[in-house]
Amino acid sequence: MPARKSAQPAKPAPDSTRRSEKSRRAIYEAALALVVEVGYPKTTIEGIAARAGVGKQTIYRWWSSKADVLMEAFLDLGEQSLREAGPVPYAFPDSGDLAADVKAVLRATVDQLRDPRFEAPSRALAAEGVVNEHLGRELVAKLMQPSLDLYIGRLRAAQDAGQVRPEIDPRIALEFFISPLAQRWLQHTGPISYEYTDTLVDYALHGLAPR
Amino acid sequence: MPARKSAQPAKPAPDSTRRSEKSRRAIYEAALALVVEVGYPKTTIEGIAARAGVGKQTIYRWWSSKADVLMEAFLDLGEQSLREAGPVPYAFPDSGDLAADVKAVLRATVDQLRDPRFEAPSRALAAEGVVNEHLGRELVAKLMQPSLDLYIGRLRAAQDAGQVRPEIDPRIALEFFISPLAQRWLQHTGPISYEYTDTLVDYALHGLAPR
Numbered sequence: 203m204p205a206r207k208s209a210q211p212a213k214p215a216p217d218s219t220r221r222s223e224k225s226r227r228a229i230y231e232a233a234l235a236l237v238v239e240v241g242y243p244k245t246t247i248e249g250i251a252a253r254a255g256v257g258k259q260t261i262y263r264w265w266s267s268k269a270d271v272l273m274e275a276f277l278d279l280g281e282q283s284l285r286e287a288g289p290v291p292y293a294f295p296d297s298g299d300l301a302a303d304v305k306a307v308l309r310a311t312v313d314q315l316r317d318p319r320f321e322a323p324s325r326a327l328a329a330e331g332v333v334n335e336h337l338g339r340e341l342v343a344k345l346m347q348p349s350l351d352l353y354i355g356r357l358r359a360a361q362d363a364g365q366v367r368p369e370i371d372p373r374i375a376l377e378f379f380i381s382p383l384a385q386r387w388l389q390h391t392g393p394i395s396y397e398y399t400d401t402l403v404d405y406a407l408h409g410l411a412p413r
Numbered sequence: 414m415p416a417r418k419s420a421q422p423a424k425p426a427p428d429s430t431r432r433s434e435k436s437r438r439a440i441y442e443a444a445l446a447l448v449v450e451v452g453y454p455k456t457t458i459e460g461i462a463a464r465a466g467v468g469k470q471t472i473y474r475w476w477s478s479k480a481d482v483l484m485e486a487f488l489d490l491g492e493q494s495l496r497e498a499g500p501v502p503y504a505f506p507d508s509g510d511l512a513a514d515v516k517a518v519l520r521a522t523v524d525q526l527r528d529p530r531f532e533a534p535s536r537a538l539a540a541e542g543v544v545n546e547h548l549g550r551e552l553v554a555k556l557m558q559p560s561l562d563l564y565i566g567r568l569r570a571a572q573d574a575g576q577v578r579p580e581i582d583p584r585i586a587l588e589f590f591i592s593p594l595a596q597r598w599l600q601h602t603g604p605i606s607y608e609y610t611d612t613l614v615d616y617a618l619h620g621l622a623p624r
């Protein structure tokens with residue numbers, strides 16, 4: 203998985219594979235810990251290498267920048283929490299009931315936002331993305347876009363089923379589900395709960411005006 | 414206005430008032446410039462004083478912390494841009510047409526988010542608020558809450574007029590107007606335009622589901 207730059211050696215010996223896997227985990231953990239402790243600007247490849255107990259060439263062999271290391275470390279963290287949640291496929295549920303499906307996804311997002319392992323590194327990265335547009339756009343492309351695409355797909359299916367008006371732009375509509383929650387979490391503008399995200403879904407689908 | 418801590422001297426001489434006003438402006442400008450250049454954590458009262466060309470006791474006489482200085486500097490910046498926009502009262506328009514009123518307010522917000530004087534310091538403060546919950550909550554209480562209250566008041570008036578369903582919670586409903594725009598701006602998740610914010614208002618009022 204970390205083979206972003208170089209070709210892997212053909213058929214590595216089992217010992218070498220185990221050592222690589224151990225180094226990769228140590229590098230991810232060091233990167234996440236450092237960004238929490240010293241912030242993104244002061245996190246360096248050298249610092250990650252020292253903390254992980256590997257040579258910095260080991261990191262440069264697999265990744266081209268600290269942003270790459272951090273984003274893969276972060277993706278890996280998300281995959282870990284998905285695995286722990288049980289054998290759920292990484293797909294948007296489609297039970298035919300759009301409200302129930304979006305509510306379930308948002309409840310899982312609430313759980314993830316409250317997971318202490320996830321919170322500190324994701325806040326550190328998000329804060330840097332606010333002032334560093336290049337990093338911000340990388341975070342969107344690598345960490346957020348896959349989820350946004352799943353929302354778009356689910357909303358299109360709902361349009362096909364006649365549950366969402368055909369003239370609605372799914373890329374904008376999905377923001378009613380994710381942006382209020384994101385702003386409460388990022389800016390501490392209000393508490394986060396299942397009841398709150400359920401309410402967002404109901405208001406978004408049916409609107410504020412009387413019918 | 415900066416008399417947050419101490420009593421003002423009774424009847425200051427005109428010269429002294431002018432000097433104070435000049436110092437206050439210099440302090441605001443220094444604080445905003447520093448938070449952009451070195452970030453919130455490294456901005457200090459000493460640094461602001463040096464850059465403004467005043468003694469640090471002058472700052473401590475008027476404010477109790479760098480957060481207070483920055484927030485007043487920021488409020489002052491907002492008031493400046495309001496004054497430049499013409500003789501508009503600081504109130505939410507109520508023409509009787511909720512959609513038109515919210516669209517007008519959001520278009521003004523789009524203009525402010527794009528104002529280069531405003532953008533860098535507000536990004537620097539917002540980024541720090543993401544990782545510093547205490548500061549984040551102060552930003553909400555001092556900089557955002559007055560606007561949120563105006564939205565709540567306007568939505569309540571719309572409920573009284575039968576234009577918003579009575580069971581809707583205005584504090585949650587207002588997030589459909591402000592949070593998608595805030596997330597696009599904070600996280601670089603998408604472009605910002607009048608057309609976009611107009612669409613948010615239409616979707617929020619009428620919902621995504623067919624009527």
